[in-house]
Amino acid sequence: MKNKNLTNGKDRSAQIFLLVFAAGILTKLLIFGVGVLFLRRLDPDKKILDFMAQAGDVPHYINIAQNGYASYGENANKIVFYPLFPLLMRILATVFRNYTVSGLIISYAAFGTASAYLYKLMRIDYDVEKSVDALLLMFIAPYGLFFTSIHTESLFLALSITTLYYARKENWLAASLIGYLTALTKTQGVIILAPVVYELIICSIRDKKFKKSGLFAMFIPLGFVTYLAINKIVQGDWFAFVAHQAAAPWYNTAKWISESLATSYDVGAGNFSLSLIIYHPQIWLFFVAVAFLFVGLYKNVRTSYLVFMGAYIMTTYLQGWMLSGARYITSCASIYIVMASIDNKIIKYIMYLGTGLLCICYMAMWLQGYAIM
Amino acid sequence: MAEFVGGVGAAFIMAAVAALIVKFLVDINIIKNRENVLLYGKVAISAIAVGIVYISVAVFMYNVAKGQTNFFALGEIFSSFGVEKSLRMAEEPSAAGMFGGLMMPLYPCLAHIFGKLAFDQYVLTAQFISFAAACVSACLLYAWIGKYNESPTELVLLAASLPFAFMLFMPSYTSLTIMFLAMALYSLSRDNLKLFVAAGILACLTCKLGFVAFLFYPLKDKFPKFIKAAQPKNRAAYKIILTVLILYNGAALYWLIRGV
Numbered sequence: 001m002k003n004k005n006l007t008n009g010k011d012r013s014a015q016i017f018l019l020v021f022a023a024g025i026l027t028k029l030l031i032f033g034v035g036v037l038f039l040r041r042l043d044p045d046k047k048i049l050d051f052m053a054q055a056g057d058v059p060h061y062i063n064i065a066q067n068g069y070a071s072y073g074e075n076a077n078k079i080v081f082y083p084l085f086p087l088l089m090r091i092l093a094t095v096f097r098n099y100t101v102s103g104l105i106i107s108y109a110a111f112g113t114a115s116a117y118l119y120k121l122m123r124i125d126y127d128v129e130k131s132v133d134a135l136l137l138m139f140i141a142p143y144g145l146f147f148t149s150i151h152t153e154s155l156f157l158a159l160s161i162t163t164l165y166y167a168r169k170e171n172w173l174a175a176s177l178i179g180y181l182t183a184l185t186k187t188q189g190v191i192i193l194a195p196v197v198y199e200l201i202i203c204s205i206r207d208k209k210f211k212k213s214g215l216f217a218m219f220i221p222l223g224f225v226t227y228l229a230i231n232k233i234v235q236g237d238w239f240a241f242v243a244h245q246a247a248a249p250w251y252n253t254a255k256w257i258s259e260s261l262a263t264s265y266d267v268g269a270g271n272f273s274l275s276l277i278i279y280h281p282q283i284w285l286f287f288v289a290v291a292f293l294f295v296g297l298y299k300n301v302r303t304s305y306l307v308f309m310g311a312y313i314m315t316t317y318l319q320g321w322m323l324s325g326a327r328y329i330t331s332c333a334s335i336y337i338v339m340a341s342i343d344n345k346i347i348k349y350i351m352y353l354g355t356g357l358l359c360i361c362y363m364a365m366w367l368q369g370y371a372i373m
Numbered sequence: 374m375a376e377f378v379g380g381v382g383a384a385f386i387m388a389a390v391a392a393l394i395v396k397f398l399v400d401i402n403i404i405k406n407r408e409n410v411l412l413y414g415k416v417a418i419s420a421i422a423v424g425i426v427y428i429s430v431a432v433f434m435y436n437v438a439k440g441q442t443n444f445f446a447l448g449e450i451f452s453s454f455g456v457e458k459s460l461r462m463a464e465e466p467s468a469a470g471m472f473g474g475l476m477m478p479l480y481p482c483l484a485h486i487f488g489k490l491a492f493d494q495y496v497l498t499a500q501f502i503s504f505a506a507a508c509v510s511a512c513l514l515y516a517w518i519g520k521y522n523e524s525p526t527e528l529v530l531l532a533a534s535l536p537f538a539f540m541l542f543m544p545s546y547t548s549l550t551i552m553f554l555a556m557a558l559y560s561l562s563r564d565n566l567k568l569f570v571a572a573g574i575l576a577c578l579t580c581k582l583g584f585v586a587f588l589f590y591p592l593k594d595k596f597p598k599f600i601k602a603a604q605p606k607n608r609a610a611y612k613i614i615l616t617v618l619i620l621y622n623g624a625a626l627y628w629l630i631r632g633v
Contacts, residue, residue: 198397201401202400202401205401205402254492255492256383256491256492256494256497257379257382257383257386258376258379258380258382258383258494258497259379259492259494260379261375261378261379261382261383262375262376262378262379263375265374265375265378265379266375269374269375283378283382286382287382287385290382290385290386290389293389293392293393294389294392297392297393297396303393303396303397303400306393306396307393307397310386310389310390310393313386314386314390317382317386
């Protein structure tokens with residue numbers, strides 16, 4: 001009887017996992033479909049797949065997936081992009097014979113995984129209602145359009161949430177291996193070490209002994225070291241990507257947060273249309289994200305999630321010349337956890353209303369070719 | 374306006390980092406009482422609010438005196454308060470400056486290290502250290518007075534209004550020195566001799582008058598009487614004294630700014 005209950009419990013858990021996985025993918029397809037409908041009315045001849053393959057950084061990912069990193073020449077600067085996503089595209093392209101389709105499958109599958117694990121993570125501390133809140137707020141995030149495109153956002157979201165989940169479950173090996181992959185996805189990936197170490201410290205103090213399996217956490221920074229090693233092997237310099245980031249077309253160097261925000265403000269002041277879709281949103285989202293950090297402290301959200309959030313915000317906004325701050329902030333899972341923790345019904349409704357309206361708006365604008373990055 | 378947005382953003386995230394550090398200390402049971410965290414959090418936020426008022430009024434007075442509307446004239450105002458030496462030492466600490474008699478080393482070294490971490494933003498870092506030290510001073514004073522008085526808020530507000538209290542919020546070693554002096558008082562009230570000695574040494578490393586901390590030791594039995602004597606007899610007397618002190622600070626602030 002006991003074994004049957006356990007089996008039933010596991011079956012139910014698997015069913016919920018699959019249900020949420022599917023719900024995540026379907027919701028994104030639905031939102032994307034609404035955007036496509038807008039596009040069809042305004043530009044009936046536009047080919048969606050061609051647009052998806054040309055938008056933003058996608059051509060770079062396709063280039064890396066097809067050709068790998070270049071040691072010299074005009075494609076040498078593609079080494080600024082982390083390797084995991086293009087590697088997965090290359091692997092999947094052996095089956096689907098199309099890099100664009102492969103990239104989309106990875107993004108959607110990753111988003112489904114992110115949804116399922118976010119639900120599992122939320123259910124550790126919260127009831128079903130709040131867990132669903134976190135999911136829905138992630139589904140309709142204003143810059144969530146990047147979860148449906150060929151960018152690293154979905155993959156990073158999935159890997160970071162899964163790492164947090166296994167850290168909470170004190171499965172240090174799983175957390176570390178997935179954290180290693182997170183560190184291979186984007187610059188902010190190595191930050192996932194912070195919440196894992198935090199949970200390790202809390203567990204060690206609770207049990208009054210150090211968890212030896214926690215040493216696996218050393219795998220996580222090895223993801224970043226792996227990326228540095230790729231720089232060294234391909235271009236002979238561990239930090240080749242730094243020079244490329246500082247040069248055209250990115251002109252991106254590390255600067256203190258005040259300077260980054262001031263630069264965004266200054267550049268936005270000189271270009272009204274771009275200020276509305278690039279510069280001011282990333283300034284506003286900075287303040288909103290930090291405000292949510294304080295809300296999380298007040299609502300007693302798990303500290304490791306807030307540590308991840310604080311480290312993520314700082315790392316993101318240390319970039320001196322930023323065009324994608326809003327996109328990066330959208331990939332921080334802790335924000336949705338904090339939003340879901342709010343009890344006030346009116347505030348919650350306003351969050352749903354604001355994010356949902358902006359979600360459709362930005363999706364439609366992006367598909368029409370506006371410079372949403 | 375761009376620098377203002379940037380400065381506010383940096384202050385915001387640094388406050389969040391400080392709050393996360395406190396949360397960590399609560400999570401690992403170094404700080405045991407969550408209610409105390411909320412109470413002292415309010416004290417720290419109040420100290421920040423007082424600092425913002427002082428600085429805003431200073432900027433306003435400066436603009437009136439200069440006949441201009443530059444709301445970000447802090448750099449010019451700092452020179453009128455003689456803090457340019459602190460800022461110069463923070464940017465380039467030198468043995469000649471420190472041991473040749475200019476100032477004691479702790480503040481410029483801290484400002485230099487954190488300024489380097491903040492990508493050479495020395496003025497911002499120095500200001501942040503001052504505000505952080507002012508917040509900690511407020512909490513320590515509150516705790517010290519609270520040991521002998523049920524309602525320490527009034528005395529802490531009186532302390533915040535003492536002549537030249539606005540110097541606590543300027544980027545100089547003043548607030549760090551006051552913080553270590555307050556730490557010395559707090560440690561004596563808790564009979565923590567190790568903390569007292571550490572606070573005294575750090576005060577000496579921050580300011581040439583830091584040795585005053587050690588003079589508190591023979592006076593520790595007189596603290597309760599001192600605090601009782603400092604408490605105004607009634608609400609009216611308290612408000613009159615507070616008003617006089619605030620007016621004095623206003624006059625001193627304007628006098629200093631006019632001298633630029």
